Amino acid sequence: MEIGFLGLGIMGKAISVNLLRSGFKVTVWNRTLSKCGELLDLGASVEETPAAVIKKCKYTIAMLSDPVAALSVVFDKDGVLEQISSGKGYIDMSTVDADTSSKISEAILAKGGDFLEAPVSGSKKPAEDGQLVILAAGVQALYNEMIPVFNVVGKKSFYLGQVGNGAKMKLVVNMIMGSMMNALSEGLILADRSGLEPKVLLDVLDLAAIANPMFKLKGPAMIERNYPPAFPLKHQQKDMRLALALGDENAVSMPVAAAANEAFKKARSLGLGDLDFSAVHETLEAAKPPH
Numbered sequence: 646m647e648i649g650f651l652g653l654g655i656m657g658k659a660i661s662v663n664l665l666r667s668g669f670k671v672t673v674w675n676r677t678l679s680k681c682g683e684l685l686d687l688g689a690s691v692e693e694t695p696a697a698v699i700k701k702c703k704y705t706i707a708m709l710s711d712p713v714a715a716l717s718v719v720f721d722k723d724g725v726l727e728q729i730s731s732g733k734g735y736i737d738m739s740t741v742d743a744d745t746s747s748k749i750s751e752a753i754l755a756k757g758g759d760f761l762e763a764p765v766s767g768s769k770k771p772a773e774d775g776q777l778v779i780l781a782a783g784v785q786a787l788y789n790e791m792i793p794v795f796n797v798v799g800k801k802s803f804y805l806g807q808v809g810n811g812a813k814m815k816l817v818v819n820m821i822m823g824s825m826m827n828a829l830s831e832g833l834i835l836a837d838r839s840g841l842e843p844k845v846l847l848d849v850l851d852l853a854a855i856a857n858p859m860f861k862l863k864g865p866a867m868i869e870r871n872y873p874p875a876f877p878l879k880h881q882q883k884d885m886r887l888a889l890a891l892g893d894e895n896a897v898s899m900p901v902a903a904a905a906n907e908a909f910k911k912a913r914s915l916g917l918g919d920l921d922f923s924a925v926h927e928t929l930e931a932a933k934p935p936h
């Protein structure tokens with residue numbers, strides 16, 4: 646099975662390497678073409694435009710930063726729409742809003758192609774290990790055809806019905822995650838400032854009803870003020886923004902998420918957007934008076 650892959654950022658690179666290692670033929674494209682070199686060395690083919698990838702492959706996956714990128718790769722010159730046609734499937738794994746996904750879906754279907762949105766939960770390491778959670782929606786026949794791929798990429802895939810449901814589910818999940826990250830950050834600072842050992846707080850949390858893999862994974866590095874990017878903070882803030890817009894549309898009051906969004910925006914204004922989203926911790930650390 647030959648798979649096209651558009652977008653070799655943190656996630657796209659990890660997923661396409663995993664597909665190659667699992668025996669799929671993979672043809673890649675990235676806006677910054679030089680980033681394709683490593684994949685070429687691992688046996689991938691490279692094309693110079695999204696249109697060329699679509700022309701070559703029956704199935705093409707995209708993993709792009711945000712709605713602007715997802716729309717550009719489909720609608721701009723040399724984009725997906727120029728070559729999509731009956732018998733071809735386009736699967737967008739980027740985290741975007743339902744409106745963006747619907748626009749892409751309508752355009753692909755109008756050309757006779759099939760479309761699936763399939764955002765993922767899980768970060769760099771789960772992508773490398775094929776342990777993502779896939780939140781798919783759209784053409785069910787395409788979902789069924791993609792199961793061998795999803796079985797390699799993820800530990801579980803959900804089919805959520807009509808296009809938009811995958812995007813919405815992903816935004817709800819990441820809205821919760823962003824709020825939890827801020828709660829952890831405040832807790833670490835409060836423990837420290839009130840004379841407790843933050844590392845012991847993490848041990849207590851890990852045994853408590855609110856134990857979760859994110860606290861366990863990110864907490865120790867946050868204490869060290871170390872934020873190597875797995876999930877870039879700028880993308881988490883984009884997800885908070887899109888989730889808050891979903892809240893606006895549905896008249897859902899989300900004061901906790903709104904406050905978390907402000908913290909991520911503050912972190913971006915401090916130049917931390919390319920660090921891991923746990924770097925939101927610096928908005929509190931940097932403000933902390935010296936001992």
Ligand SMILES: NC(=O)C1=CN([C@@H]2O[C@H](COP(=O)(O)OP(=O)(O)OC[C@H]3O[C@@H](n4cnc5c(N)ncnc54)[C@H](OP(=O)(O)O)[C@@H]3O)[C@@H](O)[C@H]2O)C=CC1
Pocket residue numbers: 651652653654655656657675676677678680708709710711713714717718738739740741765766767768769875876877880881
């Ligand atoms: N990292 C993570 O832990 C997770 C991320 N996600 C989501 O997955 C998506 C990708 O994330 P991630 O890999 O971390 O992001 P990166 O920032 O590492 O990669 C972004 C990718 O998008 C491309 N891109 C950006 N703008 C454009 C544009 N205008 N036209 C074409 N290509 C563009 C970049 O190309 P170039 O190299 O040229 O800049 C790059 O390939 C995001 O939607 C994110 O929210 C979902 C789950 C986990």
Ligand SMILES: O=CC(=O)O
Pocket residue numbers: 740765766767768819876
């Ligand atoms: O979108 C990010 C993630 O970790 O999931």
